[in-house]
Amino acid sequence: MILCVTLNPCLDKTLNVPSWRPGDSVRGLSMSEVVGGKGNNVARALKRLGRETRPVTFLGGPVGDRCAALLRDSEGFDPLIVPCQAPTRTILTVRTEGSSEQTAFFDPDPEIQTEEADELLQAVDQAISAGSIEAVTLSGSSPSEATHGLYLDLISMARMRRLPVFLDTYGPPLETIWGFWPDVIQLNRRELSQHLKRDSLTDQEIFATLGTWACHGVRIAVVTDGPEAVLIQAEGQFYRAYPPEIEVVNPIGSGDCLLAGMVESWLAGLDLETILRRSISCAVANALVWDAGAIDPEEVARIEQEIELEPVTDLGDTSGERPGDAQGFLRVGVYGRSTSKFGRK
Structure with a gap:
């Protein structure tokens, strides 16, 4: 439980309403x-x-x-x-x-x-x-x-x-x-900027904050930014993760589904890479449906294979450029292997 x-x-x-303008009297189609x-x-x-x-x-x-x-x-x-x-x-x-x-x-x-x-x-x-x-x-x-x-x-x-x-x-x-x-701590880039009382943050500054949290015992820290790269600290390692491009239906609740995916895969004792990929795939799957949290496990499994996970070894590298081939197609890559296991401790 x-x-x-x-x-x-x-x-x-x-x-749900038909097309309208401010000042119109609008009759709803459904609720x-x-x-x-x-x-x-x-x-x-x-x-x-x-x-x-x-x-x-x-x-x-x-x-x-x-x-x-x-x-x-x-x-x-x-x-x-x-x-x-x-x-x-x-x-x-x-x-x-x-x-x-x-x-x-x-x-x-x-x-x-x-x-x-x-x-x-x-x-x-x-x-x-x-x-x-x-x-x-x-x-x-x-x-x-x-x-x-x-x-x-x-x-x-x-x-x-x-x-x-x-x-x-x-x-x-x-x-x-x-x-x-x-x-585990998860929040988005705007929320972290507000927490640190900054108008904006570079990737390097975010990774530095996540590293500080790791010193306090935070095993995984995730900072999302809508459809952009997810910045991660996990067991002292740093990553950028890139979700695939999709036709968004409703992004509300995607962060909640990311956390749900983190919990489920953590308790299953999966390896570190799989935890990160599955968590982000849950967030993407949520954006494909209207109701927050109504994710399809089969869709999650499919998307998981499309998550690009890139280790960051030079924390001075803040370019955040998306890796890809010259034609801009999504690459499904595996960048290194971790044997870390998670579960109750």
């Missing part, structure tokens, strides 16, 4: 809804990959009740829900039919109370104490001051129980990380 923690969930509603939040996407993707998962989250008000029903009845999860006074937010995405255009409207974040944050911490502690937990994922933003330090508390709790921890966050929760560090 894998616990997938989301501090800031939502009811993610998608309204769909799913429980959003990064950790819920991770749980959904892990379930597609054959892993048993349990979402952990705050839910409040009628929207929270709807989310609980969707998780249980529509998706077959047994979520660990901490009730909160503040209503769960809704995100409305307006998608223009026949195009890639979409606009999302976010409700304000809920104000989680200190006692509610403590209750979630205790609930996770009880779930871990009951046994059968293999890993913990911590994903997404923190909605309020009372939750900013929760990820640090959960990391220390899991690490003391020798459970691997996978972290994907930014902003205040990332600022609190000290002492106990996760096994």
